[in-house]
Amino acid sequence: MSVRVRIAPSPTGDPHVGTAYIGLLNYCFAKHHGGQFVLRIEDTDQTRCTEASAQAIYASMKWLGLNYDEGPDVGGARGPYIQSERVKLGLYRKYADQLVAQGDAYYCFCTARELDGMKARQRAANEPIMYDRRHRGLPPAEAQARAAAGEPYVVRMKAPLEGEFVYRDRLRKQPVVKGWKEIDDQVLLKSDGWPTYHLAAVVDDHLMAITHVIRAEEWLNSLPKHIWLNEKLGFTPPEYVHVGLLRNADKSKISKRKNPTNLMWYKAQGFMPEALLNFLALLGHSHPDGKEKFGLEEMIAFFDLDRINVAGPVFDLAKLRHLQGQWFRELPPERMRAEVHRAVDARFDALLPLFKERMAFGGDFVWQAEPFYADSVSPHADDLVPKGLDKAQAKWLLEQVQQALKAYAAGENAVWDAPSLEAFIRTLITERSQPAADATPDQQAQAKLWQPKTLFMLLRVASTGKKESPPLFDTLAQIGALRVVERLGMAQQKLR
Template identity: 35%
Template sequence: MGGSSRNHRAVLAVACIAAASMAFIGSRSYVSFLSSSVRSPSLARNQAPVMRRLSLLRRPGVSPAGPCNAYASVAGMRRRIAAAAEGPVRVRFAPSPTGSLHVGGARTALYNWMMARKEDEGKFVLRVEDTDVARSTRESEESVLADLEWLGLKWDEGPFRQSERGEIYKEMVEKLVASGHAYPCFSTEEELEAAKQAAIEKGENPKYDGKWRDVDPEVVKQKLENGEPHTYRFKVPKGEVVTIQDKVRGTVSWDAEATLGDFILLRSTGIPVYNFCVAVDDALMGISTVVRAEEHLTNTLRQVLILKALGYTPPEYAHLSLILGQDKQKLSKRHGATSVTQFKEEGFLPSAMINYLSLLGWNEGTEQEIYSTDDLIDKFTLERVIKSPAVFDMDKLKWVNSQKIRELEEKELSPLIKPFLESAGLPTDEGFLSIATKMAQQRMEVLADAPTIVKDALAYPLSATLETKEAKKLYESDDDFPAFAAAVVDDIESGAMPAPSADLGTYEPDFKKWTKALGKKTGRKGKGLFMPLRLLLTGRMQGPEVPQQLALGAAAAQASSGVVSLEARTAQIRETFTKEPAHSA
C-alpha cells in the first residue's frame, strides 16, 4: 500500500488514541488532541480529511465524558471510527462531450445522482472528459449539461474539465517517473507498428515490448536534453494480479503483465491519455464509488495500477450492463430516439424518464412500476442492480409517460402542451388551452400527441366513419336510428340541447342533464344512447368526452380557428339520416 494510505492509517491511529482518551480528558476536545498530536509533515497533509470525517463521530448534545458517551466501549469506538473513515458518498458522472446525452449515459448519471442523494452529505460531481481534442466540442458539452438539468440531475461540484487540468496530470507523471513507476519512451510510430505486426504474426498479444523500460538512464537523459519526441509509459509490475470486488459483477481479476504492455500516460504532444486522467481525477476528487457502463470494465485494470502507484486507495467500482434494443442488439439510432434531447422534443416528461431509466437494470424486488423520484432515491441500491443486459422498450416508456401525465394538475400540464399546440398552428388562449388540456390528458402517451387529439376533436369525419364496419354495424342494425337522429336535430334546433360553450365547467353538467332527458324521450340508455349520440355529434366512434369536444369547438370558434361548427354538423346529420332538406341559415 502507498505512503498516502499508510499516513492515513497513522492519522486514524492517532484519532483512536484521542477518542479513547476522551473519557479521561473530559472537556478537552478530541479534535484539539488530534491537532496537537500530529507533528509529522507527511501526517499533517493527511490530517484535514480525517478530521473532517472524525467530526461525524461526535453526537450532538452528548458530553464526551458523560454517562451516555458513545465511546464508553472500545468496540463501539472502533465501529464509529471505521464508519467515519469511510466518509460520505462521492460519486461522479464523467461524459465525453462528443455528442448528445444518450439513454445509457443518462442512466449512469441517474444511478450516481441517486446514490449521492441518499445521504445528507453525499456529493454528485460532474466532470467533463474532453481530452479527445479532435472530437470534443463545447456545443456538445452544453447540450449534455442542459439535458442533465432537464432531467433534474443537478450536480453538486463541477463541471470540471480535463482539458483545463493539464498541469495536474504532468505533475502526476513526474511523480510516477520519480518513484520508478513510469519512464520516457522514444519509440517511433514506425517501430511500434513493426513490433505490433511481428507479435501478431507470432500469434502473440500485440503489446508494447518494453524497449525503453530499463534503458541506461544516461541514454535517456541525453535524448531528453536533445529534445527528441517521446511519450511517457507506465511500468506494469511483473507478476501483479489486480482484483476488484465489483458491486454489480462480483469478483473480477486481471493478470496485469499478461494482459497489458507498458501503456502510455502522456502522449508526445503533451496530452494525457484518457485512463491516466480518469485515475488521477478520481483520486484527487475523492470519488468513493465509480458507477459506469460495462464497456469501461477493461479500463479498470490500468486505472487501479495507476492509483496504487500514486499511493491512492482505488474507489469501489460498479459496472452497469449494456442497454439493448428489442432486437437484442446494442441500442443505437436505428432503434429510434436514443438521446435525451429527442425524448424531450417528442414530449416525454423528465419524471417519466427518471422512472423508466431507473428500471433499466434495477428492481427493488416488487411488481411496482411507477415511482416518484423521492421514492426511487429511498429504495435504490447497487445491490439490486442486475448484471444481465437491459432491454429498452419504447412502448413501456410511453406507458410510464402516460401515467406521469395523468398525475399532473391542469396548471402543471397546460404550459407543457402549449408549445406543441402553437407549433401546430392551434389556439393557445386560456379558454382553449384549458379545455384542450383536460381533453388530451387522459389520451396522451407523449405531449406531442396533444395537437392530433385536438385537431381530431375539431374535425367532423362523419362520412368517412359511416363507411367503417364498426359504424355500419351500429346504424344499420338499429331500425330507429333515423328517428333518433331526427330527435337530436330537433333538440339542437329548438335549443333543448344546450349550445356549446367554452365554459366547460358549466357546459359539461348541462350537456349531461340534456343527454339524460334525451334518453328518456327516445327510450334509450347506456350504449344504445351514448354510442349513436357520439357518432352523430363528433363524427367518430370513439374519442374524448363529447361535451369536451363540443366545448373545444366553441372555444376554437371564438379564436377564429378552423372548426366544423355545430350548425354544419346538424345539416350533415339531417341530410344523411332524416331525408329532410337542411334548413337555410
C-alpha cells in the first residue's frame, strides 16, 4: 500500500511555523516513499476558524514549495478536504451514531456550568481533572427520549475503566503505556452537532486512507483515544509517530510572543523558502553526511523517519539567518536582482507617501529620504541644541527620551507606529513637565525643559541628522525603534 500522510492545520490565525515543520517532515516522508501528501483543513471549531486563515495556509504551503497532492484547493479523490464541508455530509454524525448504537458512546446532558463546577471542585480537592461520567449509566431509551425532546447533549466515548493502553511509537525507546483509568470520556460530538478533533481526525484519516500520522508530541496524551476510536469503528489505525515540539529559547512550546511564528513574516522579511526549509530540516534531523546546506530534493532522498530526534529543538533565528545568507549569496544574478528589488521596493513604497508633499522633482526624494536608508546619521552639534537650552540640558533631555523610548519599544505590547508614538511621547511630555510637589529647584528647572516644540526638534535632528523631515512621528516610525534609540545615543556623544 502506498504511503499517504497528511498535514491537518486548523485555520485559526496566521499560518504557523510549526505547521511548516510538521508539514516538511510529512512531505519528505511521503515523497521518500513515493507516496502522497494531503492537506486537510480542520475547522470544526465554528467560533475560531476563518476562511482567510485557510487561504493563508494554502498560500504559505505553496510559498514553501510543500506542494500537497490533495487538498481543498487542489482537489483529490477523497475529498472534500475541509471538515466543515464533511460535517454537512453528515459524515461524523454517522460514526458517532454507530458508536452509540454499539454501546461504545453515550449521550451526556451536562451543561457547561455543571462541568465548570465539577472541574473547580476537583481542582480544589487536588484530584485529577476529568469528567465524572455521571451520564454514562443513563438507560439508552431515556437518553434518546431526552434528546428527542430537544434537550442539548453531547456524545461521549465510553472509555475503558481499567486496563492498560500500550503503544509502540517507533521513535521512543519505551512503549507508551497509559492506564485507562487516567483517560476520561472524551466528547466526540459537540452540542452543536459538530465533531471534536478526536472523532474528526480519526474518521478522516481512515476515509482518506492515511497510513502514517506524523504529528507533534502534544498529541501523545490523546493517542489512546485515537487508537480506541479506530478499533471501535473497525478501522485499521494508521501508524502514529510523535515528534518533538519546536521550542522558545526558554524551552517552552514555541509561541509568537517569543518567536516569529507567522510564516508570512518570514516571507515579508525576505527569507527564502529554501533557507527556512533547510533550517527546519536541521531541527530534529540531520543529513547523514553531516552536510548543513541542502535543498528539498536532497532532503527527500536522505529522509529517514527513524532518525528523527524527539527532544524538542530550540528554534534559533541566528542559525536561520546564517543559512539564509548561504542561500542568498548563491542566488543566480537574476534572482538576486529580483530579491533586492523586492526589498527596495517595499521600503520605497512605505516611504514615498511621507515625501509626497515636499518634493518638486522625483530626484528630491534621493536626498530627502537619505536618512531613512542610511545606516547612521551625523547631525551637527549646533543643531542638537534647541533655542534657549544649553548643551548639557539638550544632552540630558536626549538621554531621558532615549531611555523612555527604549523601554517603550521593549514593552510587551509596544506598537511602533506613528499614532502610538505620538500618544506615547505626548503623554511623556505631560507627565515629565509637571514637577513633583516636593521637587528641588533643579528638578523644577528640568521639568521646564519638557516642551513639545523643544523635544520634537531634538528628536528630529537626532534621528535624521537634519532640521527638516516629514512629520516627526511618521519619521520615527519609519526609521524604526532600534535605529532611533541608537541615533539618540549617538547624538548624546556629539554633545560631549
